Amino acid sequence: MKYIDEFRDGDIARKISARLAEEVQPERQYSFMEFCGGHTHAISRYGIAGMLPPNVRMVHGPGCPVCVLPIGRIDLAIKLALEFGVIVCTYGDTMRVPASNSLSLVKAKARGGDIRMVYSAADALEVARQNPEREVVFFAIGFETTTPPTALAIRDAQRAQLKNFSVLCCHVLTPSAITHILESPEVRQYGTVPIDGFVGPAHVSIVIGSQPYEHFSDEYRKPVVIAGFEPLDVMQAVLMLVRQVNEGRAEVENEFSRVVSRGGNLQAQALVSEIFELRTTFEWRGLGEVPYSALKIRPSYAQFDAECRFDLSYQPVADNKACECGAILRGVKKPTDCKIFGTVCTPENPVGSCMVSSEGACAAHYSYGRFRDIPVVVESI
C-alpha cells in the first residue's frame, strides 16, 4: 500500500531502534505518554514496546474515546432507546462498553432497543431522513477528530429543518485532559507524575494544530512530539523525545508535518465553535470530573440537543473501588499493579475504563503484551 508501507518498514525500524539504544543515557529512566488510542494500538499491534530500550517506558494515556466515556453517559443512550423508543445511532466500538445494570448498547439492542451502528454522523442523519415518524438520536463521542462531522450533521439538520434528529453530545477535548493529568488533585496525592514527555495526537492535531500543546512545553516543561499513527512515526517520535530530554529541551515538535500545521484546520474549528460551546465540567471515565474538557451544543441549536429535547439529567456511576485506572492513566502505576487485572477484569468483562477497548492501557497490555509478564521461551521459524 503506497503511503502506508513506507511507514511500516522493518529495516528502518531496526535502525531507529539501534539509534535509540545508543542515545538513551543508561542511568536515566524515560517515561513518555502516548495520549492517543491510535498510538497505543500501533505500539501493541507492531510490538513496539519490545523494540525500545528497557529504560524507556510508554505510558498509555486516556486518549481512547470509548474508554473515557463514563458509564452514566451510556446509561443515557440506553434510556433513550429503551424508555423513549428512540432510534439511537452510534459508532460501532461504543456498542460494547459496559453500562449500569450489566447492560451495554449491544445488550440493550437485544432487549428490543432500536440501536444502530453507523460509520459517520452523516449516516445517522440519513437514518433520521428515512424515518420521519421516529425520533433519531446520534450518540456522538470522540475527540476533536470526530467533532467537526457531528457539527456538520447538526448544521445540515438545521438547514433541512429536520424535526426528528438530535445529538447526545459527548465530545471531549484533548488539551484539557492532558492538563488534568499533569495537575489534578489526584496528582498531588500521588506526589509526582512520572511523565517526561508526550507523543501528541495525530488526527486530533490535524484539526486543532500544534499550537494548543505549546502550553505544556512552556508551562509544564514537558516536551511534546506530535506523531502519526504508523509504527515508524511512533518510533521516530520516541527518538525525538529522548533527544529533547537528553538536551534538556521542552518544545513542541511536529513529526507529523506531512499533515499537521501550527494553526490546524481553521474552517473545521469555525464550524465547531458555531455549533458547540465549552461545558464547565465533564466526567471522564478513569479521570473523574475534568473542568472545561468537553463540548455541549449551543442554546441556539438546542432543538438538536438530545439532553434538552428529552430533558435528560446525568447521573454519575462510580467505578469499582479496586480499579486503579486513575493511577494507570497518569503513569503512576502499571496495569499489572491492579489487583484485579486479568482475573476479575478482562476484555470480556471490563471493570475499569482501561480495559474497555483494545486501545485502553489494560486491554492493550492484556491482549498484546501479557507474554512479557511471564517469560516464555520461543524460537523463530
Added chain:
Amino acid sequence: MSPVKKAYIRPLDIRHGCIDMGHGAGGRSAAQLIEELFLAAFDNEFLRQGNDGAVFAPPPLPAGARLVMATDGHVVSPLFFPGGDVGCLSVHGTVNDVAMSGAKPLYLTASFILEEGYPLADLKRIVDSMALAAREAGVPVITGDTKVVERGKGDGVFISTTGLGVVAPGVDIAGSNARPGDVVLLSGTIGEHGVAVLSQRESLEFETTIQSDTCALHTLVAAMLLAAPGDVRVLRDPTRGGLATTLNEVARQSRAGMMLEESAIPVLPEVDAACELLGLDPLYIANEGKLIAICAPEAADAVLAAMRAHPQGRAAARIGVVTEDAHHFVQMNTRFGGRRVVDWLSGEQLPRIC
C-alpha cells in the same frame, strides 16, 4: 414425479411468487415447493424416494475406519455476496467441517428456514447454487426439511446442513494433537470472505473487487494426507474469528503455544487496504475456503508441496511453529520487528472510530 395430473396444478410462479405460510404447512403447496424447487435442483435417488429420511447401506468400511458427522447453521447477511451466497456456503461449510477431521465427505442433509414473503426467484438462485456446489463437491444432499416462519421472524433464509464422512484407518486428526516443534501451514491468503461480505453491508458499501473464497476443501485435504500419511496432526478451517481465533483454539486444545511470523502470512493487498480503511485486523476476519494444517516438522515440506500443487493451495505458506508454553499463548514476530500476543477475539470485531 407427482401422481397428480400436471394439468390440475398450477406450477410454482418462481418469477413473481413469494414464500407464504402454506409452503411450510406440509400440505399441497409445501409438496409443490419441494418437488419443483428442491427436488428439481438436488435430484438424486434418495430424495426421489420421497420418504422422511434417506435409507442407504453403510459404505464399505475397512477395519479401523470411523465415521464423522458435522452440522452447521448458516446465517449470513447479505444472503448474496461477491463470490457466493448462503446456498453454496452451506455446502462448503459443512463439507469442510467433515474434511477437517481428515474424512472423505459422503452425504449432506439440509434444513431450510424460510421467511414468509421471501421471493421464490431468490430462493431458487440460492438452491441452485447449493445444488451446484454439492454436485461439484461430489457430495449429494440426500434428505432435508423446510419450515416457514412469519414475516419479520427470520432473515430471509437460514440453512442448516449436516454432513457425514469416513475417516480412513490410520488417520488421526484432532485439535489436541499439536506438539512443540510442529509446523503451522496455511493454505492461502486470508480475509477475503469476511471483507467481501462486509463490502455489501448496508451503509458500508465500498468499491472492491474482493470475492469470497468460499469453496470445498476436501480434495485439498485428501492430497495433503496422501503426501504425508500419519504426519498431519491438526486441520482446521479458520472461519468465524479468523486465523487468530482458530490458532488460539488449537493452542488451548493441544496445551501448547505458537510462534507466528507475520511476514509469512499471505494477505491480498486489496484485503489489507480494506482492513486498513475499516480499522480491522485481517487475522480476525472470516475465511470460508482456507485451512490451517499442523504437521510433524519432517513432513512439513512434503505437505506444503502437496498443498501448492493443488489449485486451492497455490499460495500455501509455512507461517509458524508450535511451542512449549503452559499459558497457550499464540505469539507473533511482527513484520515491523517487534513481538506481540495474537489474542482471542473478544466480542465481535468492530470498526474503530478514530
